[in-house]
Amino acid sequence: MRLTRRDRLFLFAPLAVLLTGWLGLPALLGLFATFSTYSPFATSIHFAGLSNYLSVIEDRQFGAAVRNITIFTVVAVPLELAIGFGVAYLLRRPIRGRGLLRLLLLLPWLVSPIANGVMWHFLLVGAHSILDFAGGWLAQSSIVSPIGDARLALPTIIAVEIWREAPFVAFLLLPGLLAVPAELWEHATLDGASWIEQVFTVALPSLRPLLLAITMLLVGLSLGTFDSVLILTGGGPGSASVTPALYSYNQAFVINNWPAGAASAWLIALAVLGVGLFYINLAKRSVTR
């Protein structure tokens, strides 16, 4: 049955209403705020041109945040994909308890980022942390928490994020791997392909569109990294782990500089939009081929 134009409008209308009211309008208001001196309690509002964007871009803290998130994304996303793919690949053959394992893969993702941050904070910091116990086992007085060390704070946050995202990647990739026709695996085996050749000749080509979509999803999520950093380090020590989203939050909700908070949020949104456009372009190319 073909949907008529009227059917499509009818089906899309509820979503359009929701998105317009709860996403579109606030986003537009935020965009207008970036060109003004707006705040909810300002007695007068003036046009500010691009000054809010300039002040954000010129702020060294924002520069540090962009540097950190670039490192974060470049390191975390490939590792999440690699680990996620590896786990999914191991689970593609029927094994006992695979259903339960698939469910367990979702657990880190289901833990809210704030709860995740609190949990890792307790695991890594303080008199009752897992590091403290480990220190006791190893007869050390204490092991320095990596999130208190400027050199290790960002790598630790990356590791915590990988812990959360990689199983989710495996969960998403597993159905794709299971959908690969059995003949393809059999042909590769008969041709004497090693497991690594099977990965490159069978698995990855079959998963390409799915991998592309997941990669874009992970990049978008990485660019917006906020909650776990807020709880774990607050952006410190120094500027070692500040991210653009945390910077935006601090501007808007700590010092009540809404235009700067909105401007930095829109810069993040532009970066995510760029990733989205890149994805659409790549996806179109895949279809054309």
Place this chain on the structure above:
Amino acid sequence: MSRYPARTLVIAVGVGLLAAACNASNSTSTGNFSGTTIRIVTFTGPQIAEPLQRRGPDFEKATGAKVQVITVPFSDLYQKILTDFSTKTNSYDAMVFDPQWMGDYVPSGYLEDLTNRVQNDTALQWNDIAPFFRDFSATFKGKVYTVPLDGDFQMVYYRTDLLQKDGLQPPATWDDYISIAKHFQGKDLNGDGKADFGSCWAMKRSAQSYWMFISVAAAFLQSQGTKQGSFFDTSNMQPLMNNAGTAAALDIYKQLSKLGPPDQLNNDVGDSRGLFVTGRCALSLDWGDIGPLAVDKSQSKVADQVGAVILPGSKKVLDRASGQLVDCNSTICPYAVNGVNHSPFAAFGGWSGAINKAAPAKTKDAAFAFLSYMSQPAQSSVDVTIGKTGFNPYRTSHFTNLGPWTASGMSEKAAKDYLGAIQASLQSPNMVLDMRIPQTAFYQQTALDTALAQFLAGELSANQTMAQITNQWNSKTDELGRQSQLDAYKSSLSVTK
């Protein structure tokens, strides 16, 4: 600030209810408010909201007024209240908030002037409230706008057993503090065979560490009484952040970052409190919270081994004319004790109740009666002994009446030690008022906090740190208007000339 539950909650609640029942019948601030609902907003808590919610039904029984406590996350509280005022929504009749925000709320005319009410309410016993909280914390430009419910100021906590054993006196100066911290750093302080720490502080970025730094710096920056101020020169609004006094404070701060747990740069107050009450630190700096926590034997290993003293001071203070440190004398440091200038810092200022000026008259009366009821000694003397309330002592009677403290589980000696430090701080004419000007959050939570975090992490030198703070403060002051900011600063200090 952040509070923890005390194991004596149930007993104390019972005592409180009994006291409330007795008091309600003879309070002059209660009346018949049947049919009135007081919508009072504060932060999610459970601290601060807990005593309001717990005592609301008692108040309703006594007066007929229903108390509806609305809670929002701390990060949203300032904006929620301000938005409610500015849009004239007026969905809150009263608010329990950070008195630092008076700098934004009072000049706009949003808060009810409570001057006459507090003076005419005998049950409130206004003069029992310590002079600093009465005359500075609750007051803006000479008028009273809030009823104090909490007395926040910082003190130094020390392990009495350790200092006594090694023949050491509690620190009187910051040099003493460093020396004691060095003495104990790396020694086993709780008998678990592991090396422990000389001092434990909260130094995490985007948390509460900047208040700790001000506690150090104030000893060098303010010596002539509260009205002198610690943040700006009251003649021209120039920041007091680039001089020999701040440099000395930064040096101490840096040393302390290395005389504690190795991950101290990421410790918030919850972490430093946990370390102290588990016996891993010889010294700490905190609000009044460690006192009730230390007696809670379910989590404390140092019950009855904790003493408290007024914030350490300095024998040298800043000469504002030259920007250099000079020796204390009776002219420069009129309130010095044994030649040491102490500047106890009322960090945050203590949760306080205020009333929306636009609320209906009867609701305002009921709201004031409720705030008065919460502050009256019968209620507050119990609430300040319960860690879960988040309230710390702020009345003279809170430290002269030991009964509620010993009932809470504190030994008489521990109570005397703890309250002695509170008394010394409360009675100091040189107590430091926290910043209370428009956009205080930018000055402290962004400019100061970020620069300090960068300094501790080695990203900035001391000179760069002072220059960065000064430049950012000056830029913000010029952006908002130097004269209006100066007027607000002087108003907060009740400086009339």
